Amino acid sequence: MKYKSSKLLNKKDLKELLLSEGIGKSEKELKSIQDSFRNSNAVFSVWDGKKLVGIIRGLTDGISRGLALDLFVHKKYRNKGLGEKLLFKIFRKYPSLKWHLKSSKMARGFYKRLKLIKDEELWFTYKRGR
Numbered sequence: 001m002k003y004k005s006s007k008l009l010n011k012k013d014l015k016e017l018l019l020s021e022g023i024g025k026s027e028k029e030l031k032s033i034q035d036s037f038r039n040s041n042a043v044f045s046v047w048d049g050k051k052l053v054g055i056i057r058g059l060t061d062g063i064s065r066g067l068a069l070d071l072f073v074h075k076k077y078r079n080k081g082l083g084e085k086l087l088f089k090i091f092r093k094y095p096s097l098k099w100h101l102k103s104s105k106m107a108r109g110f111y112k113r114l115k116l117i118k119d120e121e122l123w124f125t126y127k128r129g130r
């Protein structure tokens with residue numbers, strides 16, 4: 001397995017990674033995902049040869065706080081430690097920051113396992129159109 005920090009991810013690789021979970025994305029959606037990675041402060045990906053098998057991105061001011069987003073490991077490569085490694089690569093790139101993230105339902109056990117602290121009061125969400 002090889003870890004990379006390039007922010008430029010290929011749409012075809014992203015498409016195949018998400019398809020491992022049965023998530024189909026249109027070209028437009030893939031372009032948005034690609035752009036969101038390109039515009040992030042930190043990106044890590046993990047590769048099995050030429051196959052993209054995991055991704056994560058982080059947004060941060062570099063001074064106080066960071067937001068970890070879009071952690072995703074290829075379905076066939078889960079429970080091998082890749083998700084943990086990707087997450088801590090983001091945290092360790094800016095070790096003095098307080099990092100936040102919003103868990104998907106299925107990932108709650110994962111974050112608990114890694115001893116991240118569940119902060120009940122952190123999230124308020126603004127939705128467009130209000």
Ligand SMILES: CC(C)(COP(=O)(O)OP(=O)(O)OC[C@H]1O[C@@H](n2cnc3c(N)ncnc32)[C@H](O)[C@@H]1OP(=O)(O)O)[C@@H](O)C(=O)NCCC(=O)NCCS
Pocket residue numbers: 070071072073074077078079080081082083084085102103104106107108109110113114
């Ligand atoms: C959540 C996710 C990133 C975990 O990645 P992973 O590579 O399988 O996780 P790891 O192998 O690094 O797991 C680290 C530890 O957590 C455990 N773990 C992994 N997923 C878990 C889960 N859903 N519930 C409980 N424990 C879990 C592993 O068994 C491992 O424990 P161990 O050290 O005792 O062996 C992966 O399941 C995924 O991509 N899910 C779909 C997308 C998603 O929900 N992403 C999170 C967005 S917030």
